[in-house]
Amino acid sequence: MNDEGLTAGAVARRLGVAVTTLRTWHQRYDLGPSSHEPGKHRRYTAEDVARLELMQRLTADGVPSGEAARWVRTRNIATALTTRSHANGHAVTSRNGNGHPALDGARDGTRDGGGHNLPLGPASPAARGLGRAAMRLDAESVRQIAADAVRHLGVVGAWDSVLRPVLAAIGERHARTGGLIEVEHLVSGLISDVLGAVARPHGNGRGRVLLACTDEEQHSLPLEALSAALAQANVLCRLLGARVPLPALRAAVRRTGPAAVLLWSHHRRTADPEQLTALSGDRTRPLLLAAAGPGWDLATLPPGVATPRTLREAVELLRAAV
Ligand code: B12
Incomplete structure (x- = not known):
């Protein structure tokens, strides 16, 4: 992350959530961007993003949003940051680094030999965001990230660097565990919608x-x-x-x-x-x-x-x- 921090759009892509979700977390739970220079848009610092990642994991694991936000706000995020591991150059919150009871032991998501994240390897931030949204079955975010990718990269760029890696990772996880059929169906339906919405030439x-x-x-x-x-x-x-x-x-x-x-x-x-x-x-x-x-x-x-x-x-x- 650069020194100036990230925009809301960039954070939303990284986390795989809709920008409106970030806005809600900001307005309702005071988990917004802390860096603010007068006359400029607010930016999310590394610490803000770590807070949001924690918020996301807790809510994904069924902790009510209000309780999750209270936990995140009272937590020393510097500690969470130092317990993060670095894989493929991307910071990843360590599995038990947050210490919330809901994430300890049985709730670490590895029961099927899988885990919360798809095996994406060195993928683009948008692909990681899409993968996370897919694993949460968050249809709105999957659709938005896929549509943004097509808009910004064109169909070929979006397919190769965002959509295909996620589909392949879902397939890989399914082959290994027999799971994720629900994720595969949701994601393929939404990708299909997004591709179908690309304007066709007249003829x-x-x-x-x-x-x-x-x-x-x-x-x-x-x-x-x-x-x-x-x-x-x-x-x-x-x-x-x-x-x-x-x-x-x-x-x-x-x-x-x-x-x-x-x-x-x-x-x-x-x-x-x-x-x-x-x-x-x-x-x-x-x-x-x-x-x-x-x-x-x-x-x-x-x-x-x-x-x-x-x-x-x-x-x-x-x-x-x-
Ligand atoms: C989405 C999906 C489905 C959806 C498809 C929805 C749809 N409308 O397309 C549904 C749920 C219907 C489905 C069904 C099944 N699926 Co399926 N599915 C997938 C998944 C996750 C993505 C498919 C996809 O779009 N691939 C495209 C990209 C992501 O594939 P890729 O490998 O990266 O692509 C390579 C090339 O093909 C090429 N390429 C990619 N895109 C393009 C485009 C063009 C134009 C060109 C020229 C080249 C090209 O570049 C890549 C590098 O070589 C794959 C996983 C996978 N890796 O493909 C499994 C996968 C293909 N499915 C699999 C299976 C087993 C099935 C089922 C038999 C499951 C079942 N028991 O019912 C049925 C098949 C039914 C049938 N007769 O066809 C297996 C196939 C294993 C095999 N080869 O033996 C896979 C590989 C998953 C796995 N690892 O187990 N599936």
Whole structure:
């Protein structure tokens, strides 16, 4: 944190809460920014942020806000600061460093072998904020952080540095513990909403790109990101979404005559190369056929199928094709 402290927006992103939550904590519980130079906006110091982190952890663990605020205000935050550990350059409140009974022992959140935070590694502050909001099932903050990221970084930047790392971390934790299905569902629904809200170019429905998940494939979010990213690159597309059976895909290709078709598979089981072979044999064969996603075995794809590996690569490929 720089010497001048953080703005409310920056603190909200770091904590993964809405700015309105910070305002409430300030007005109702006197947990506001302490640095104030006349004529300038107030700034949060490192100590203010440590107080808020403590407040956040206590309320997340079920301590009523009023009691949590009283505890935080009477606590020597300098002690809390010195008991913080530093991981990946980011300060993290130590698990029992606050000494509140509600956070001791059984309430440390590690019963499922998981913990309060997602395994995000060296991630951006916005990704950490999103991860925290996700773990609290705080839908308003998840939506706000995701929408802010798309607004400030564009779809590709937001996907790569904020949304995707959080999705991957949720998947990782789920694979390890079998938990977090509720987090996965909440977050994917909200990310889907935010990507869907990105303005589309006008074009009377004449999209020249068709995007679809393979038969039985439910992981549509990467295609939703692609559709939104193409819109920002001014490319029209049609997104058929999850679980598109081959006859439906062929019918859509016949009826819309796209220049490019991209099929997403996230899992070996849904990656039948026949879906691409059939399209390449049709009279209405698109100029470009692409297979994307970790499900495909590249060695089994029919000749001439393109295989973009990242969102950015896919945008460039499809933009060039149309
Ligand atoms: C959200 C999610 C869901 C949501 C999907 C909602 C939606 N509308 O998309 C729901 C709840 C429906 C779901 C269902 C299931 N899921 Co799921 N899910 C996920 C999760 C958390 C994120 C998916 C995602 O969007 N990934 C995109 C990014 C985050 O993935 P990535 O690996 O970082 O991406 C790499 C590339 O793909 C590429 N990339 C990323 N984005 C883009 C975009 C483009 C255009 C391109 C070209 C490349 C590209 O770059 C990355 C680097 O290589 C993943 C975890 C994960 N790591 O993917 C599990 C995960 C994919 N799911 C998994 C499983 C097991 C399932 C289920 C079978 C669970 C079940 N028992 O029902 C079902 C599958 C049903 C089906 N037949 O499809 C496993 C798959 C394991 C495997 N490969 O064997 C994963 C990996 C979780 C895990 N670790 O266990 N899931």
